[in-house]
Amino acid sequence: MNNKIKERTILIIDDDTYILDLLTTVFEKEEFQHIKKASTGEEAYFQVKQNNPHIILLDVMLPDIDGFTLCSQIRSYTSVPILFLTAKTTDLDKLQGFSFGGDDYITKPFNPLEVVARVKAQLKRSMQSNLDPSLQPVYDYGHFKVDSNTGKLTVKDEQVECPLLELKLLLYFCKHPNQLLSKHQIYRDVWEEYYGGDNTVMVHVRRLREKIEDDPSKPQWIKTVRGLGYMFEVDKKEDSL
Known part of the structure; x- marks a missing residue:
């Protein structure tokens, strides 16, 4: 698994050449073989389409576009993990990052080894999601x-892009139909080592509703149980695994 992880392509997007060079050096020392770099949004989007990276490190402040908007554009093309790199540290900024489709949020200044560790964890998790025999059925x-x-993810016969964490959350609901799931339970089981909490779960549930519900404000599938959590309501005869 470790050797396969190091064969994955990493795209680093930052207008600070020092950070680009620093992270490139650290990843090379960790024996990653395919590292791509971009310093503008335009260049980054080209790299995404040209090289199909397996994971993206994305600065929020770019000279031609903000990283949140770029993340949303990238999400229309790929669902690979996106980790924000930013000096913005408030909870609101972090929630905004998650709401635009980010999978993790790393604040500057950062320890380069922590960045490597988080990248490895994301890559390992995304690879295991394809190998885990418990994730075989079509729901x-x-x-x-x-x-x-x-x-x-297909909604009304049309494929919808679904980032890794949202996919994991949806599959978690599918594997636990008609069960009351607390936010703490969801966070523990889906996010594992991620930082955040109730608000993070709430943001991702909202994004899922926007994808699968006809009216996200009146959900038919992912129901809120006030003060307790969520329930994925499925008619047992419809739950074909």
Whole structure:
């Protein structure tokens, strides 16, 4: 697994050449073989389409576009993990990063070895999601279906891009139909070592609702149980695994 991780392509997007060179050097010392760099949003989007990276490190402050907007654009093309690198440290900034499709949030100044550790964890998790035999069935509910083999979400017969964490969250709901799930339980089981909490779960649930619900403000699938958590409501006869 470790050797396969090091064969993955990393894209680092930052307009600070010192950070680009520092992270490149650290990843090379960790024997990563494919490291791509970009210093503008335009260059970054080209790199994404040209090289199909397996993970992206994205600075929020770029000269031609803000990283949050760029993240949203990248999400229309790929669902690979995106880790924000930023000097913005407030909880609101972090929630904004998650809401635009980010998978993790690393504040500057940072320890380069911590960045490497988080990248390895993300890559390992994304690879295991494809290998885990417990994630084999296709969950088909008519209105939407999610294929845990390919990571594809289809809503009304149209494929919808779904970032890794949102996919993991949706599969978690699918594996626990008609069960009351507390935010703490969801956070513990889905996020594992991630930083955040109730607000992080709430943001990702909202993003999932925007993808699978006809009216996200009146959800039919992912229901809020006030003060307790969430329940993924499925008619047992519709739950075809």
